[in-house]
Amino acid sequence: MEFLLVQALSGLASAASLFLVASGLSIIFGVTRIVNFAHGAFYMLGAYVAYTLTTRFAGPFGFWGAIVAAAIIVALLGALMEMVLLRRIYQAPELFQLLATFGVTLMVQDLVVVIWGPEDLLGPRAPGFTGAISLFGRMVPTYDLFMMTLGPVVLGILWLLFHKTRWGVLVRAATQDREMVAALGVNQKWLFTGVFALGVFLAALGGALQIPRTTVTHAMDLSIIVEVFVVVVIGGLGSVFGAFVAAIIVAELNAFGILILPQISLITVFLVMAVVLVVRPWGLFGKPESAPRAAAGLTIRPWRPFTQVERAGVALVVVAVAALPFFLGNYALTVGAEILIYVLFAASLHFMMTVGGLASFGHAAYFGLGAYGAAFLVKYMGAPMEAALIVGPLLGLAGAVLFGWFCVRLSGVYFAMLTLAFAQIAWSIAFQWVDVTGGDNGLLGIWPATWASRPAGFFWLALGIAVVGVGVLRMLVFSPFGYGLRAVRDSALRSEAIGLNRQRMQWAAFIVAGTFAGLAGALFAFLKGSVFPDYMAIPTSVDGLVMVLLGGVETVSGAVVGAVLYKALAIWLMSQTDLSKLVLGGVIVVIVLAFPKGVVGFIEDLRHRWPRKGNGATVGATKAEAA
Amino acid sequence: MKLQVSNLNSHYGPAHILYDVGLEIGAGEVVALLGRNGAGKSTTFRSIVGLVPQRAGTVMFDGADVSRLPTYEIVRRGLGYVPEDRRIFSHLTVEENFEVGRQAPRPGVATWTPDMLYKLFPNLGEMRKRPGGQMSGGEQQMLTIGRTLMGNPSLVLLDEPSEGLAPKIVEQMADAILAMKGEGLSVVISEQNLHFAKLISDRAYIIEKGRIRFSGTIADLEANPEIRDAYLAV
């Protein structure tokens, strides 16, 4: 009994930092409508800067001053980011915003290693809170007690700020109706910057306050951001009180989950989140979005099937690519096969994002499930490659059937977060269920059949599967199913009226996309000869998103172009520099700023600006789109 | 001239909505902008305060061209705007709604305080702590007007203040508008029909399909029933 109480107390202490970071994210989202992925990065920066300052300035005044100073310094960095980056993309679709902030996260990860080195750092203890006191016969660190009280205190201060100051009232008003606030003479620009700085301040403070409790590492950002997403989704985006309650729920679930399910402690939290989202999609204390924005958020230009000429052009390109093994070396062919696999992966994500209007932040789950499916068949049943490639992706399909059922109940940001959460569940199962998956060590020895064991053979195999896969997805776009999907995407109400069931159709799209991602994953397992949990991790999902957005959400073939460009760039960068994340993050940010419609969308825009003669095909397509 | 709008052309995406709209409002005048559903009244107002991104033309306010300024700067010069759908902040109390609208006093213009507004709209005085979302339509209409007055405007654009209100409340609105006029404010109201407008207005414009079709005094309009019948709902 006492043990449980002490466990609960330790949970409360962890809840404090979680609440600080989550409330910051929530406040920012409330006003700017941006889900700031870089929030974890600011949390981490807060910890690092506080480490530097506290080790330099000793004594109680030095320590506490350093904690606050660190939060302020990082908040200023946040304000800078808002001014140079976010101000340009407030009008962009929310996925671009997530990606831009994710790009910043990547950059910060490398910068932190450059500045502070790769080792974990241990900061000083907090003066005045170094000891422990005996509670129920167990020792509880006094710093934990301090953190425990801090949560409610910060909640109270925020409440006063938002209810008793003019600035706070303006922020609450802007959370509901930004345009009206401007129409009453308020300069939103500075309101936004101020809100962003406050949110970042809270995140950095949360990070800085962690240094007496844990070591400072360069992996702090991703681990906290996932937990924080869970907190704000459970509590309700935009609700500070919701963040407070949910932070306690999540921290307690973590504290007790370890006791109940030590093997898969991560899962309990995500299961609770899934249940909350199904019962109350907008979170415990959130408000239903009045007008949910379409996930893709771009006006989609009429699509059309290829003309004869274009079809011939595509065939020519495929033939040319198929001839590459006669000219390229083994390394280049292996890289080529990897690119082709990602083409299929990106195309599957693109299918559900554009036609289905479902922007997934966890598409890697199905890629990884397909890879594990194939690996299980090889490892445990001795299946040959051909069979594993056909049956393995079914695990991706099964995952999509299960997860998709929950996800299609939501839309927009919430959809993105739930897909992310499920991907993390899949990842944590793969990571923690060591007996079956090998855990972090993965499953090794997944080699292709002899005929595909040479790079050229495997390249052709990958090319064949990618061409067929992309072809099938394209056919689906222009099938009655594809038209139906676009109808429910564009107007759920109207299409329900003509008898289309939105959820069922989107579920089907989710499953199709998951299956093709699984196929890509199975192929990837054979390319690498191994499977690791990281195939399902956030970076893989984000890779897919960047490819789609780089190619252009609005276009049918964008994913192919985006995958080729991005993967080639990523692989090349990796070989050129140790700071690949810094460069990649920078590239993502620049892409979002320069091509908010993606590269193919950009080119199409140019084409539309200078229309060619004889545009009959386009007119016909408009009719087809309307049909 | 207090407000002078000329050659205003506005688009929503590919749709051309306003065609060369021109308006002239003198200091202290109450002017009605009349027109049927979808005629372009709200678009005209939204264009004047810079809420329509695709607009061209000039808007002179107090002798300065404000057509390129962001919305908040136009409003800060004393051009108040009351939207047609009220758009009160439903989670904020009456007092807090007023606070959002509050601007520094402006020389030469009436300075409004919450107490003055509670006098103008006694209903609101009884519900200072009530969230805007829990108020009747009429109360919300008073709140949205009061909120704009808190910015101490010298001119107010009032978009269909009588829409959907009970006759008694409509009378209260008319009184409030006359009180604003009494404080020296210029007021432009948009309306679908003449009944309410003629209670309070000095002059009227009629807009139809995005074009100004008539400009003159209320008496002119009364004298020409065929104009009224052609362009207005009866």
Ligand SMILES: Nc1ncnc2c1ncn2[C@@H]1O[C@H](COP(=O)(O)OP(=O)(O)OP(=O)(O)O)[C@@H](O)[C@H]1O
């Ligand atoms: N956001 C918008 N996007 C596209 N078209 C719009 C938009 N808002 C208004 N319109 C169109 O612009 C035209 C003018 O609309 P507006 O709202 O200005 O009319 P109104 O005179 O205020 O009508 P009402 O009396 O119904 O308020 C209408 O044809 C309307 O359909």
Ligand SMILES: [Mg+2]
């Ligand atoms: Mg209107």
